[in-house]
Structures are given as structure tokens and as C-alpha cells.
Amino acid sequence: MCCLQLCLTEVANGLRNPVLMVHANDRTHRMFVAEQVGVIWVYLPDGSRLEEPFLDIRSIVLATPWIGDERGFLGMAFHPKYKYNRKFYIYYSYMDKNRVEKIRISELKVLASDANKADPRSERNLLELEEPAANHNGGQLLFSVDGYMYLFTGDGGKAGDPFGKFGNAQNKSTLLGKVLRIDVDGKSPDGKPYRIPPDNPFVSDPKARPEVYAYGVRNMWRCAVDRGDPVTKKGRGRIFCGDVGQNRFEEIDIIVKGRNYGWRAKEGFECYDTKLCHNSSLDDILPIFAYGRNVGKSVTGGYVYRGCESPNLNGLYIFGDFMNGRLMALQEDKKTNKWKKQDICIGSTRACAFPGMISSYSKFIISFAEDEAGELYFMSTSYPSAYAPHGSLYKFIDPARRAPPGKCKYKPVPVKTKSKRIPFVPRAKTVLELLNEPSTTKPLKKSSTPTAAIPTVSSRKAKKTPSTKIKASTVKPAPSGKKRQKIKAEAKLHKTKQEEKVAHISRTTPAPPLPKKKSFHLTRNKKLLPKKATLAKEKLEKRRNESRLRSSS
Template sequence: MLLERISMIACLLLLLNVVCISSHPQCLDFKPPFTPEANLTFCAQYSKFGCCTTDQDTNIRRQYERLRAQIPASLWLSCGNYAKELLCQRCSPYAAHIYDTEARPLAQPRSFPGLCNSYCRSFYQNCSEIIKYMSAEKNLHAAVSKGVASFCNYIALPDVDYCYPELLTKDILNDRISVQQVNSEGCLCLEKFADKLRNPVFARHSNDGTQRIFIGEQLGVIHIYYPNGTKKIEPFLDVQPKIYTTKSKGDERGFFSIAFHPNFKNNGKFYAYYSTGSSVNTIENNYHGQIEIDHKIRISEFKVLSSNKDKADPLSEKPLIEVEEPFWNHNGGELLFGIDGYLYIFIGDGGNAGDPYGFSQDMSTKLGKVLRIDVDGSHPKKPYGIPPDNPFLNIHEEVYAYGVRNIWRCGMDRGDPNNAGEGRGRIFCGDVGQSKYEEIDVLKKGANYGWNAFEGNSCFKHDLCTEIANVEHPLFVYNHTVGKSITGGHFYRGCSNPNLNGFYIYGDFMNGRLFRLLENKQTGKWENKEINMCESDMCVPPIVNTYPPNIISFGEDEDGEIYMLTTSFPSTAHDGGAVYRFIDPARRGNPANCKSARNPGTSYTSSPIIESPSPSTKTPDLGISHQNFIPVRPETLSSSQSIHLWNGFPFFKVIIQLFRI
């Protein structure tokens, strides 16, 4: 109904001779323009912001030189400039519109740019003979043979506002050629990376130069993917028999995370965190006597096979830490190496509402704690070492911080690439709340995050609030009118979406809302803002703007690109889980610099690769190489299964702006 009203307004404004344009820059590969690594030497007019790398610019120059060698000199004298202008439209920030690729995203695009009528007629009258050298398209040649009207009608665009060269003089288009967001400011799109997964809980990279992405399912299977979406046939690891979980909706037990040793490339070691069965029914607690046990969590070391780096050796497992869990929930589940080389382990409070046994404030237990261990060190009684500067060596030597409820996903900042690595090493975590607040904490040595005395910044258990001192309050909280189960995220430090640099992107599991925190450099405060999906005119297939609503986790690849893991039904029996990569439709990094993010590192591969299950096709080939992409159909989930966050209609926005003028 709303769109119908907008269309009606648009038509009324057309009657008033108001020009209406739904405009956004877009390249031939359906992605936004970028700033090349250096000024273009041939299509120089697109050096500031366009769709060509310097290599692509060189390829166009070579095509131009080939044309000059083929076309008679007398004809070239009058038509050479035309040829250059037309070839360079592939570098225009509006190339997708000039070549009308949006109208047929999965079909072969036109071979000739859309020309304005007066320019087209002039070109035809002076240079129609060069068309046969510029394109092999038979239908185009047939139109040329029928005369100027036939040719100009054939190459005319459905939206004449994008025809060349008049689009260069349209203020509404040129004002939008910028490096800032213009459609629902801050909105993003998604690129489906993987699907048909059973509760995907993590996406990690091994930081060994292979570009592999390890995606784990809750029931205990890890798959290897590459950044172009291809997947190994055989799983990296399958430990399903050891995993304690069920098919019930929302069961929090299962396989949680992995962390690769900083020297994984040479020693092949990685670490896993999962739920497994317990051999004991009860344990003795100093304060509460006998406590019934539901299961236990285990942190183990594994190694890859020496004969195949794409396969973990399940027989190499060496358990490091096991913790008995009294309830089925609040198992924590995060595992990561800090820049100090130590392994950080984030363990929940053991479950049930309100931490009934007070484990988070009890230093005799590992429940409700952040642990830090030295996997390369030694200990007389333990299969790991203790960092000498751990803050509670005389109380509980593994504990690094305490007072946490159920930290689920943390992100470690790899540092600002534009500012000498500023922020490198800091760790932000999402700690799931009880009944009122969700919070993001900054990991600090020796910190007490206050649970179960505090929930967020609010007193939860009044008899404890006044007893504990020096509580480390959250960096940010939101209440349960916003969301009810935080999923901690990652810092964006990738190459493909430079406008996102410094964003800590996180979400809410229950309602699928996305947010970002960004530090205000002037005030030092972190500012929160919701991230919405752009409208369909910006998220053009294969880029999408819908996703299954339960945000399980976030992940990161070697290049710092961020992935979101979601499902439409949180159960290990349901294969509706999917993984998405974030796309900023307003601006992208120079593909020449980000090229590694699309190349599978298969130089050593010994096991076969298959294509991703998502539908795919090839990028349109128009004589220059384009950044690869994974085409997928728009989501067809029902409204109860997917989210489409509507953020205003840019077409309508432009109409209003023009109408005010």
C-alpha cells in the first residue's frame, strides 16, 4: 500500500514536469564504485570515483589500441574520440545503469552503452562504420543496417536519465557520485556466502595465508570454505559422537567455537570448545553442597593431519579444561587468542535464571569467568601453562576476569589500517542479559563485570550490589524493548567496505536487528546506531537485503571482512542456516587491493572442492576483468522466516527533494 502511494505521488509529480530519478552509483559487477589505487591514465575522468582499477584501465587502453589498428586511418581521425568515450563508460560510476544491467542481472548484458538521442544520431552519422569493430552482437549490427532511428532505438535506455553523455550534466546524478552513503544513510546489503547449514555457530580463519574460512555447525561438524564461496566436499572435522546436544529448538549445548594457534601454519594446532556428556551426576560445592550436573564443557587441543592440512585428526585430541555444568544453558562458548599469544576462554555462569548458585562471583569455580592460559607453557599438574601476570594467581590461577553471565561472541580489533593500527588487541564481548538489559563489555585484566549483582548498569540482586566494589560497567547496554539476546560481533577492518572501518558490528539473536558501535574520536565515547538493510534498488541481485531472523554469530576472514551467521529456526535438525557477507552499496575498496578476498588459496589442496550450494553464474564479461561475486536469488522466505528492514524509499526521497526545489 505504501509503495502504491509513493508511485501515485511520483506520477502526480511527473504531471507537474518534475524530473524523478531513483539514482545510485553502481558498477557492472553490481557493486558500488571505488577510488582506484592511482589515477587512471586512459579513462582519467574516473580517477576520483569510478568502476575501474588501473589494470582495467590499461585493458581498456589496449582495446582502444586494437581498434585503432583495425579501423582505417581516415575513419579513425574522426571517430577515435567517440571510441574512447564509449569504451570508458565501463569505468563510469553509473556503468550498471548505462549498460542496463539491473534490468537483467543474470543475463548477458548489452555490449554497447546507452546513448542519448542527439549524441547517438551524431555518432551514427559520423562513425556508424566503427560499430562492427566495437561489438560482435548480431542484433546490434542488424539495427545499424536499418538506419539511424533503428540503431538509436535499439541502444536507448529504459531510463533515459542515465544515457550518455547527458548524465554528466544532471546535478541529481553528479551530486550522488560521492564516497558517502546516500540511500537510507548507513544501510547495508548482504551477499549470501553459504547456506543449508544446521545452526552455524562460528566462521573463523586460520591466519595462515590460505584464505580458508572454517564454518562450524552446532552439532559438531566444521566445513572449509573459500572466500569465493567454494566448499570442500569433506568436512575439516566431525566430532558429532562427542557432542552433547539435542534437536530441540534453542538448545544451547553443542559445539561452540574453535581458535587456531598463532603458529598454526607450522604446528597445525587448534583448539575447540564444546559440550559433552559428564560421567558424574553431582558435584560438591563449598557453599551449596551437592549440585546436580547436566553435562560438562570441554576445551581441547587438536592437530591437522600431516598428510592433509584440510583434515583435522580426531585422534589427536588432548583435553585441556573440563567444567561441569549444572544446567543446560549459559555455557559461554567463545574461544580466541589475544595478541599476547595466550588463549582466552569465556565460560558462562552454568545456567538457570539469576545464577542461583552465585558462580559468577565465586572464585572457587570457573563458571562465570574469563580464563587465560598459555597453551605453549608447562605446569606440574596441568596440560598448559599459566601466564605469569594473570591477576588471581593465588586464588584461581586461570581466571583473567569474572562476573560474567553468558558471553556469546567477542571480537578482537586487528587495528585501524589507516591510523598505525590504533585499537589493536582490544576485545569487545556481548554478554547476554537476564530480564532487562543486554550489554557489551571491554575485556580488562582482573575486571569484575558485576553479574549477578548487576545486570547491565542496573542492580539485579540488591543484597550484593553494595557488597562488591570496583565493578567494571558495560561499554554499552540496551534494554529489552530493543532486543532480548545480544550476539557479540566483530570490528570491521576489511578492505572491501572502507566506510565501515572501525565499526563494531553486532546483533540481537531474538529479533534479528543489527547495530554498530563507532568511537567518537573527539569525545572518546562509543556511539550506537542501528544498521538497516538498503532497499532493493540498492541491493540488486545477487546482492540481497533479507536474511533469516535469528542472528547466531558473526565471523571474520583473513582480510577482515565480516560475516553474519543466521537461521530461520534455531535447531540442529534444521538446515536453514546461512552465512552472509556484508556489502556497503555506497562505496567499496579498490578491488585491486582487495583481490585476495576473492581468490581461493588452493595451492596445496589435496581434497576436492565443490561449488557453494547457492545458485551461481558468471560475472558479465565486457572486455575487462571484474571482481568475482556469488550470484544468489533473492530470499523467498515468508515474513515469519525472514527480515526485510524497510528504510525509506530513495526514489521517493529524491522526488521530495526536487519538489522542495
Template structure:
């Protein structure tokens, strides 16, 4: 047991110190530079994963397979056959063959979508000769089913028939100021996407909210469940700024299956129907993890919203497990002050959803809220003086020192001159409507503002029209963004905010020109609506039509680095290890299979470092298999580096 614990600790240590390289071979080793050219897979004679012996074996396999293929397909399909056989020589074949085990493609590389469509269109008949995997062969009836099955889960690392290491798109110099990024289409056919959020329950699900009232489940390969996870479209008011705006999972979601949504709705009054904003609790179905139970709705908070503008809409749990709710001034004209602390409008509320208050509220008041016991303030208020806060992000802290952990930045939409980004602080007053951004609007009141907190960054309307708050980047695919707060503007530009020498500095994110080739985009085509993030910390950009319509024009993009130069393998290895250890007793449960059942037959989830073995039965065999692979990795490491 001592040896196995040391093995795990060493793997984590090596991963965190980036001794694993981005180039990764199909057998788990690192790609190396060859001094002797390869005779068959000659395009990989430089940096690659094949020795001359492996190259010779591939040549023999190619010859044997070619003799079985009818001669009428040779001329058109011979190159496809060779390229797929030689894919193992690619310096990133470990990603194509997914040695981290989220797919069961066996001896078949994960393909890029476009290349797969081309292969199927021109040479469908040779596919049975490329693999013996019955799971793949069962899917070759149509292009959609085949390519959905064999395309790489992460399309940033997929096989497109070319040497990934010398891919021209990866090496071409872009004329714009580097670094530059691209937008990779992830989900389409939405009316107005409003949020993307991952859940830390080891299912790798993404929840995408459509403002008209539905939440859909997507997976990292872009596939989605057919039925919505939650459909409250009959209750949602989808007009002006209202709609289904946000979602948050309870910190103990794995046990209690509770989640929360913020949406606009309406109810009958003596004067007719009155619109409101509402925060409600729901539970996931006990029978189907991909559907919410509508009957479990518990209304936590509800406020009248007569004009349907500036509802706020962010809900999130802080480090202490309390729910934060941002509310705008619920107005359109700058006539009402959010400095009236006997009302909730224009505030960040902080509440305890796990208890009922003695005064009859369906939530509790945290004892350390800043205004508890102050008769001039509602006890729910954590901060106030906001106009229209739209999207907040919470920082995990510096990886080495932990500095900044729990820091929250919110975008607050201005009136007619200034947009601002605010660092959320306990008891702070952000000054609306006496202040807009950094400037005083009402000269006779400015010096009377108590606890005024100026924005950490602001910009004039000559540079944009409405700020869209975002998230701190904590992924591994774009290291140049690590620790930075990514935000944007409704007009379509993106930027980062970072703390340097005690000053917050904003830097524009450049979209690449030459590198963003189809299907990648280098601009927001409509309006920037929101941002989202998955459990791994990768960011998503949401665009939609405005003014709103019922057309399904909304698009969710993944923010990507087209150079693919990130050192991602260490992050992947560390994260997969965490996932595996938490799932070790659940790998064979029906959840991992059922969650895709409405899409296509699911590729079975495999072991962390294996691509060919079936999942062993029982907790002990899973642990033993993991330990054997960990020991194998450490042996390979010491042979290479020591």
C-alpha cells in the same frame, strides 16, 4: 637488488595511500572517460577501458568468431557473444579478468552466477567459440561444472552482461537512511552455523562450524570441500545452548598445525551421564591439510554443565599468544553468582596452552594474570562477573597510530531486562548477578562490588532479546565500517559500536530496500546466531532456526555494500602482495591444487599481476617475474600521475 626493494616499497606506499582506484582495467591501468564514442562496444563510450583502436580490434574479432558459429544460434546468442567480447571495456574488467591472479581464466571474464546460468541455458553451443582455454572447455558438460569454474571468485566483482559502472542497482537511490548494506548468501545447508573463521596460512580457507559437531572448509567463491575438516558429532551434545561453539588456530599454526575447539559433550558418572563443556586441542592431518587428525585430541579444559545453558563459548588468542576462554554462569535461573572467584563459571580465563603447569594442569598460567598468588581467586581468571558471554572481537588498532590495538569487546547476554557489551579489562568485575547491564538487581549488594566495570553499551529488552557479539571490521569492501565493532541481536538487527570523543556510540546498520535484489537479502529470516570473519577482515552473518532442529536451515551470509562504491583495489593490491611474497616458494606445491580436488579441477594459481603466463619454475624466476610486473606498474603510475 636495491632497485627491486625500492619498487616493492613504492608499491606498498601507493597502495596504502589509495592511489589505486576502484575502477581497474584488464591491463592494470585505470579506467578513463572517453570523449569519442566507441562504435562497437558503445555502452562503454563514457567511463571505460577501451580506446577506439581496442574497440575496432574487438569488432574484428567478433566478426571472425561469428562466421564460425552455426547460423541457427545467431539470433539468440549474438548478444551474449558481443557482451562477453566487450567485457574488456568495462571499467572494472581488471576484477573480471582477475589481474591479481587467483584464477586462470585467461581471456574469459569471471561471470556472475545468475548470468552464467542464463548463458549456459540459452547458448551452451557457442561457449567453445568464446575461448580457447582448455581448462574451461573441459568443464562445459554441465551447467554446474561450467559455472562453478568460470564464476568470479568474488561475486561482488563479476560480469553480468551489463556496464558495471552504470548498473542500475549500483546507482539507484535507496529510500532508507544511507549507508545501507545487504546480505549475500555464502553457504547453505547447515543445521546451525556457529562460527566462521579464516586461517592465516595463505590457503584462503574459511572454516565454518556447524553446532551439531562438524567443521567444513569453504573458499571465498563459496565452494566447499565435500568432507568435513573435523567431525566430532558423535561426541557433541547438541541441545539447548550446547554444541560445537567455536574454534581458534594456534598463533604458530603454520608450523605446529594445532587448533582448538570449544564444545559441549558428556561422560558417565555414578549418577548417570553428565554434560560438560570442553576445550580441546587437535592437529591437522600431516597427510591431508583439509582433514583434522581426530587421534590427536588433547583435552585442555573441562567443566560440568548440568543444565546445558550459558556455556559461554568464545576461544581466541590474545596479542601475547595466550588462549582466552569465555565461560557463562552455566545456569539458567539467576540463582548462582559468578562473583565466586574460586570457580571458573562466569569468567574469562587466560591460559598458556604451550606448557604444562607444575600442579598437573594441561596448561600453564601466564605470570601476568591479574590474580596469580591471590588465594581468593583461581589463577586462570582474567576477568569475571559475566552471565553468558557470546562472541568477542579483537581490534587490530588504528592503521596510522596503532591506538586501541588488542582491545577486545564481548557481548554478554542478559537475563530479563538488559543486554550489554563489555570492554574486556584485566581483573575487571562485570557484576552478574548483582548487576544486569547498567542496573543494580540486588540493592543491598551493589555498593559492595569490587572492581566493578560497567558495560560500554547496553540496551533494554524493549529493543531486543539477546545480544550477539561480533567483530571489529578490518576489511576493505565496506570502508564506512572500518574500525567499528559490528554486533547484533538475536531478533535480527545489526549495529556498530565505535569510540567517539571518549564515548562509545552505537549506530544501527540499515539494510537496503531497493538495492538488495536477489540473490541479496535485506533481512535475517530466522534468528541471528553469530558472526564470523575471513582473513581479509570481511564479515559474515550467521542465521539459524531456534528452537533448534536437525533441519538444514542454517545460512551463512557475507555482509556486502550493494553500491560497490568502495575503493577496494588498494586493499586488494596490498593483501595480494603480502600473500604472494609469503607464497613465492610454494606456488607450485600440491596444496593449492589438492585443496579443491574433491570439488572440481582447480584453476591454477597464477602470478600476482599476470593473467596469461604460467607460474615460472623456481624461486628466482618467480621473484624476477614479480619485479618485472612491479616495475611495469610503477611505470604506468608515473605516466598517469606524474
């Protein structure tokens, strides 16, 4: 099956591991982009960025320059009634005064005097979790259609969830390795700064924390609520998550109240801990899709497309893989309720030869995003360190079918800006620019197969083709929200000059010996040719002398 051809536009660049982009759902159509170090920037509908950040809490956030470090600023969500109460919520790593690493979930308010500035003094701590290891920090915060806040925590880190008898994820008395659900608009009788929704599944279980909504998750990296079909509203409120695997499978799940997602008994559809796996009381729910190491190594959960501009994409769940930069889509078969994978390829020169469209992207896919209009984006970087300013934000465009002119127009509510606006300056070359370059780059035209930034063939072919071919023009290096321990082994897959500089990050595949043979062969011929020519010359001279002697005699 051929891949789904999409194009991209570059929306922002120069970001330090952009971990998320959210909107305030206030009809201003602003985009808030957060960097792993703890800085949030405001992007306006005209593409410009405000010079002063919305929030800068670098002094509190625990982040390091280590490649693939999963700690840092990880989550953010605006209150559903933000327009009226100016509240939003953040999720980040920090170190307390006793040097204990923790996750903190806080509520903040936006300044009444400036809609583009948070008030850092308004921070109200809702919840803190002690982190036994540096990795698997989860990080997603979101509000679903029920108005409650959902929090997605990692299992505590290390490998194989080694905490306690069955691990944190299976232990309902801990908040790690869970999907939590709380009501931020109330307070608990026991003094907690939030209320427990009365229909949470384990409120009457004395052995479970009442915040737990679902359990058995390893390290869900990026979850999203489905807006539902624009006409029928079918699918509305479903929560999709990418759960990062241990060493064999990556999975996509739909979150169901009270269910067990299997970790550490299972990884994907397979057993991980055999004893736990065969325990009949497990009662786990299977992923809607899982993939193995031949496809990718660290899933980045995405979104169901519900925008207006690309109608053919409606209902497709679009996601990616952090480690190899692969983009994929899942389509639901309405009759069987099964989900089928399709590869996405970016950058057929014919399909994307329109103004502003690009055909390549930075490799490490950190996060996906949806703007207020429902259009889809992703963030990636070419160098996975929280302090490296190599992250970019891209928007998906379907060249096959666009909405009729004028259909998707909206009028953003104007916002007063006190800070200077910095206009967007693109760094990636567009397809048109590449096509118009001198003939050295013309081979782009070659075949009708898409020249994609990532392995873009169907999954069967992709198994044979190592993902060493991200297009050279714009590949730059990206962040982690996920699997630090595997980045080293993988990051050197492509050979742009930029990546050669960071080759020490990773183990590289040995270069094929062909070029050596070729160059040796050429040099050998170069040496031999003059010799042959000399011999031939000498023979000719000899013959001429002989014929002269004969004629003279």
C-alpha cells in the same frame, strides 16, 4: 537519525546452526564453518565447500534437536603459529560416563597428509568444567595479540546465577562466569596441560583460580579481538564481547584485565541483586553499551570492522540480536570515549541493485565472523534447532563507498584438496532478480526508505514498530548459542509460510482485526448490490407501466 544502509551477499547455506566461522591465518583464505552438532566444513576462496568435513565429532558432542538448546559444539580457534605446528583448539558440551554434563576444551592437530582434515585421534584434553545446568555454556575461544588463549565461560545456567552465596560469576574460586587466560604452549608444575601466564591478575590470591583473567560475566556469547586501525593500529588487541542479559538488559563489554563485570549484582547499567549491587567492594566495570527489551532480547557479539573493501565502516563495532534479528553498529566518539548506537538496515532496492546482492536474511543471528582479509560476515538461521539445515552465512557490503578497483586484491596460497569440491548454489533471491520479477512484486520500489530484512528505522521508531517485518523472500529459521528459555516467546514474529509451519515454537502477536472488517464489509456489499439492482429494476418497470396506462387512457 537514519540507519546505516548495508547490503549482503549469500556465501553459504543449508547449514545446521552455524555457530562460528574462523580462518587459520595461514594465507590460504580458507573459511572453517562449524555447526552446533559438531561438524566443521572447509570453504575455499572460490566459494566451494569440500565434500568431506574438516572434523566430525557428532558422536561425542552433546547436542539435541530441542529448539534453542544451547549445548553443542561452541568454540574453535587456530593456534597463532598454526602454520608451523598445525594445532587448533575446540570447546564443546559432552556427557561423561557418569552422565554428568561437562564443557571440554581440547587441542587437536591437522593431518600432515591433508591440510583440510583434522586428526580426531590427536585430541588432547586441556580443561573440563562441570555444567550444573543445560544453559549458559559460554563457548568462545580466541587468541589475542599476546599469544595467550582466552576462554569465555557461562555462569552455570538457570536464572539469576543461584549458585552459592554470591553466584558463580562473583566467585573467583570457580571457573564459571569468567574470562580465563592460559598459555597453551607450556605446562604447570602441578601437572595441568597448560601454563598460567605470570601476569594473570589473581595468581597470588589464594582464594582465586589462577586462570581467571576477568569475572562477573553472565553468558558472553561471541567475543572478538580488534585488529586495530589498518594504518595507525589504534585499538589493536581490544577484546569486545556481547554478554547476554537476564530479563532486562543486553550489554557489550570491552575486556580489561582483572576487572569485575558486575553480574549478578548488575545487569547492564542497572542493579539486579540489590544487596550485592550496593556493596562498596564490588568495584565493577560498566559496559560500553547496553540495551533494553524494546530493542532486543539476546545479544550476539560481533566485530570491529577492519577490512579493505568497505572503508567507511572502519572502526565500527557491528553486532546483532539473536531473538529479533536486528543488526546494529557502535561508533566510538574519540573525544569522550563513549559509544553511540546506529541501526543497520539491509536491502534498499536502489542501494543493493547490483549483481549478487540480496536484501533479506534468516532471522535468528547466531554469530559474526571475520575472514582472513578482515571482511565481515554473520551467520543466522530461520529455525533455531541444532539439527535443522536452515542456517546461512552472509557477507556485509557497504554500497555507499567501495575501495578503489584492485586495492583489495590478495593471492591465496593454494591448498591441495583431496576431497571433492561442491560448488556454491545460492538460495536467496538477489535484489535484481526480485526487481525483474513480474509486476506482482513491483511495490518494492515504493519509498526511499530502505526495505530491510529487519526493523531498520532509527531506534526511536523501532520501539513503535514491532519487528514483524522480515522480508518474506528469504527468511528461514536459526540456532541458539544463547537463551533457550526466551525463544519460545518470540520466534513467531514474522509471517512467512515457512515460519507458520513452525508456529508452535512461539507465542504470536494477535493478528490485527482490520482484515476481518474489510472482508466482512466486502462480502456484505456483494450481497447487497444485487438486491439494490433488483429494486431499481422493479421501480423502473412500475413507472413504465404507469406511463403506458396514462397514455392509453
